[in-house]
Amino acid sequence: MGKKVKKEAEPPPKDVFDPLTIESKKAATVVLMLNSPEEEILAKACEAIYRFALKGEENKATLLELGAVEPLTKLLTHEDKIVRRNATMIFGILASNNDVKKLLRELDVMNSVIAQLAPEEEVVIHEFASLCLANMSAEYTSKVQILEHGGLEPLVRLLASPDPDVKKNSVECIYNLTQDFQCRAALQELNAIPPILDLLKSEYPVIQLLALKTLGIITNDKEARTTLRDNQGVDHLIKILETKELNDLHIEALSVIANCLEDMDTLVLIQQTGGLKKLLSFAENSTIPDIQKNAAKAITKAAYDPENRKLFHEQEVEKCLVALLGSENDGTKIAASQAISAMCENTGSKEFFNNQGIPQLIVLLKSDSEEVREAASLALANLTTCHPANAKAVAEADGVDPLVNILSSRRDGAVANAATVLANVAMQEPLRAGLQSHGVTSALLGPLRSANTVVQSKAALTVAATACDVEARTELRNSGGLEPLVELLRSKNDEVRRHASWAVMVCANDELTAVELCTLGALDILEEVNLSVSRKNKFSEAAYNKLLNNNLSLKYSLTGYLSSSNIISDGFYDYGRINPGTKLLPLKDLCLQEPSDQRAVLLVNSKSSDVSPPPSTEDKSSDIGYGRSISSSSSFRRASKEKTKKGRGKKEEERVKEEEEVSTLPKLMGEGSPEKEWYPPFDPDFRVYVYEVTKSIFPITNIKEQIEVLARYVAEKMGGKMSKEKLHNFSWELHISELKFQLKSNVVPIGQIKKGIFYHRALLFKALADKIGIGCSLVRGEYGRSWNEVQLMNDSRKGLIGALPPPEVYIVDLMFHPGGLMKLRSREADLYRYL
Secondary structure (H helix, E strand, O other): OOOOOOOOOOOOOOOOOOOOOOOOOOHHHHHHHOOOOOHHHHHHHHHHHHHHHHOOHHHHHHHHHOOOHHHHHHHOOOOOHHHHHHHHHHHHHHOOOHHHHHHHHHHOOHHHHHHOOOOOOOHHHHHHHHHHHHHHOOOHHHHHHHHHOOOHHHHHHHHHOOOHHHHHHHHHHHHHHOOOHHHHHHHHHOOOHHHHHHHHHOOOHHHHHHHHHHHHHHOOOHHHHHHHHHOOHHHHHHHHHHOHHHHHHHHHHHHHHHHHOOOHHHHHHHHHOOHHHHHHHHHHHOOOHHHHHHHHHHHHHHOOOHHHHHHHHHOOHHHHHHHHHOOOOHHHHHHHHHHHHHHOOOHHHHHHHHHOOHHHHHHHOOOOOHHHHHHHHHHHHHHHOOOHHHHHHHHHOOOHHHHHHHOOOOOHHHHHHHHHHHHHHHOOHHHHHHHHHHOHHHHOHHHHOOOOHHHHHHHHHHHHHHOOOHHHHHHHHHOOOHHHHHHHOOOOOHHHHHHHHHHHHHHOOOHHHHHHHHHOOHHHHHHHHHOOOOOOOHHHHHHHHHHHHOOHHHHHHHHOEEOOOOOOOOOEEEOOOOOOOOOOOOHHHHHHOOOOOOOOEEEEOOOOOOOOOOOOOOOOOEOOOOOOOOOOOOOEOOHHHOOOOOOHHHHHHHHHHHHHHHHOOOOOOOOOOOOOOOOOOOOHHHHHHHHHHHHHOOOOOOHHHHHHHHHHHHHHHOOOOOOOOOHHHOOHHHHHHHHHHHHOOOEEEHHHOOOOOHHHHHHHHHHHHHHHOOOOEEEEOOOOOEEEEEEEOOHHHOOOOOOOOOOEEEEEOOOOOOOOEEEOOOHHHHHHHHO
8 A cells, every 4th residue: 555645735715815813902993893794793793892881881881982882773683693682682781871872762773672572583682672671761752762663562472471581671661661651551452460460470579579560550540450450469469468578579569559449349359358457457567667658658549539438447447547656757657647637538537536646646746857747737637627526635635836836837738737727726715715825826927928828828717717816816916917917818819818808807806906907908908809700709898898897987988888787986987978999088187187178077076085074964165175185175165056046247256256266276186295195076065965865865765766856856956957948048068167167177076067967967866876776877878968777667567476577667857857757668769758
């Protein structure tokens, strides 16, 4: 055998490039390789980039700067499966970077990523494609893109994947998507709840947790709750709660149950299976604060339904909530307080908390946490509303002081709640008296000035409740509380305006406060409010009338009417008719004005600044105390009071003598003593009238006879009986002008008028009738006409059995047939006959 000769290798073809192995240590170089046409280079470059991206956020940012994202997006649709897989893996990692996410949205790669979820693709591609979508779905724009490209359906399908990472990524993405209501509706159509429930059986806690979080959102919709119940989802949730080893899932499980409890059918199902008692026992006995908190939140949600509240009350949920109030965790205290607030709609629950619950809530009012104080005050506000026993329990448990302290809180909700509780307490007269000693009135000044309309409303309501007592009104007036209250009348909020009007109406019960309110402009504001159909309310009208009733001078000038309950007192003056919106000057200012050709202002005042016995009937002297101070006592004897029928020359002589005597008097405001206290001009003649009618007419027992005698008395003092034919010769105008000249003022005391017509006589009759208790009204007509109306029972109907008919109204004749009574059938016709 010959020697073997080694065969030489064939040289490579001349047109083929020899293989080249390159070891690159620069990411930039590898990024350049992403543009290679060779699958093997692309696959290896992607693999290297994937490992590089895994090392941290800085590397992801570096790849973005190097421009790796755009060429990688093209590889998502590459024909080679390995290249496509590796590119998908890179995007699964890179998509956690916010800048990368932004660029991916701009490059519109969502459709390419979703395509990787196709059933025929490898599990690893499913894993990283779903991871990419989970990262992207954290932002709203990406959620919209995922839904628009049909990404929800493959994600739901992948919930049944055998790979736990695929399940985890898919359910996480779905959880993010469910933040949008459109996605929740789409999930219902895809019947996603059963596969999500199956995830609760997973051995991986993170998957179970994500599944529960997803259910916690989608079960906000009623249809989803029904589907959950039909698929025995409630049983799964209860079992989780019963399993101590799954305590890290209990909080989220309770959130889902909280939603389910909103459905009456689900609540009944839980109750029938004993789940409700287990739930309450679990909440009460758990040592984990968040579990207790979520349990209380579950009760709160469900308790908004009346049937649910009834069922909860039967299960004695109140005991559980009272126990939770004693938790050391603020969140649990807040949740329990809110649950109590919700349960207060049930009468039985309200009564239960009277003995157990209110004392614990009052303790929470002193908490260092403002959130706790607000929640506790809300519970007390609901507990005491329309429940006097609970309001009394708050007062007896020393709850007033902490409530007053909360009125200065920085949280508007807490202030409004505290004010509500105090208002509820003040509704009871025995408790109201004790509130003043705790400084409630002064503490309300801040809330009245609040910018929050709810606080304003509740503060005004509390003023209305507490200001029923004179002491409270006095303190409110002295502490400057009326000013912010009046400002609330201007509010554009209906409730604020209504409650402020209510408070003003209550405060106007005493004259001093009513005068102060008018000075602050309350009457003008209420008048403006009542002119508006949309802004006025029953309380604004009542407050306006109440203020007018304490300022009868203004009421008569504005309305032209005083009822029998409007009692004229000393200091009343009739200025004449004024138009709405016109200011009525105070009496003091009118007295300071010089005489003019304007209508005389009629004054009623029997009170002197000097204490002296009433003058006798024979004493015809008049102490005209215009501008009288405490130390001034100027007086003069009115010569014109003497009745004489002498000739004109004698009258002129007397008039001149009067002028000389009057000229020695100081001006209406006591000259030389402007610093002294001012008093209205004293009317001694009217004081005599009061004395005489009290002595002679008051003892008469028959009311009709009293009216007739008083009418004749008034007519006698005002010039006697008149005839219609000679009325034009009755020179009352000259008489009034002489009085104005003598007094150097437009203000004329009613007692000094000896020639009076309709409106003089009607005012005098009303003033005297009020002094002796005869009920009559004063009505102003046109052209200087005024009259009085009285109500009398028909004598023929006395003694009848059964309900008495209403009294009949009569006009009192003071002019033509003094003492005559004209039955008022048709007001216009009868007045025409009389006037």
